[in-house]
Amino acid sequence: MSRIDIPTRDDAPEASQPILDAVHKQLGVVPNLFRLIALSPAALAGYTAFQGALGKALDVRTRERIALAVAQANGCDYCLSAHTYLGLNLARLSPVEIALNRKGASGDAKANAAVAFAVKVVARRGHVSEADVAAVRDAGFSDGQIVEIVALVAENTFTNFLNEVAKTEIDFPAVRAEAA
Known part of the structure; x- marks a missing residue:
């Protein structure tokens, strides 16, 4: 409840x-x-x-991968449930890819850089290194896209935090952060 x-x-x-x-x-x-x-x-x-x-930033698959990684990093079961559902049904991510995303990785090399960077932004509260920024650039992301990755982290962190404060009842097939 x-x-x-x-x-x-x-x-x-x-x-x-x-x-x-x-x-x-x-x-x-x-x-x-x-x-x-x-x-x-x-x-x-x-x-x-x-x-x-x-919704116009990056592509839907990358957005969902980032949402999954951020929800896992923040321990938000509601958002993990929602983004697992959306990842499978909207972005057409495989269960294997979703499991990787929850671990801060991806089977796609470019997406892996974005997801890993997003997790570092969460874990370090934005205090990433020059090497972290260089790695995401080297994977092919522009500076504008780096801004979009950080914006997606912020958007997802808001919903993660709100859902944890409220203990929002999950209305998607339930996925639990501790099950990763």
Whole structure:
């Protein structure tokens, strides 16, 4: 059971309801995470705008790989569950690839650099080395894409932290961080 009551669409603040409707239109459902964020219309508007903009960053497979690695690093079962589902069904990642992503790696050399860098950003709270930045550049990422990787880490860390604070009820097939 969640520590913070998650509203239904109709019980969410009025300013959040159109955004929840847009999420429903896009996904066919409104996951608990979005209804939780909806308690703050400002947070929901900011989050969905950031998420929408980052949906154009990198490719979907790399975004999901980073989300899995960050969720594992932060120990967020809700986000691991959501991104395992999305990784399998949206990004078409294999179960083997998802297991690697959760360990901060990838079977794809370029993606491996992005995922490993993302995990270092989380673990070192942004205090990465020159060698860390050089490694992701050497793998073929531009400086703009490095900014996007860090932005994806920030986006995912927000949802990881919020879901851990709220102990959001998982509404995807459950995946547990400690099972990695």
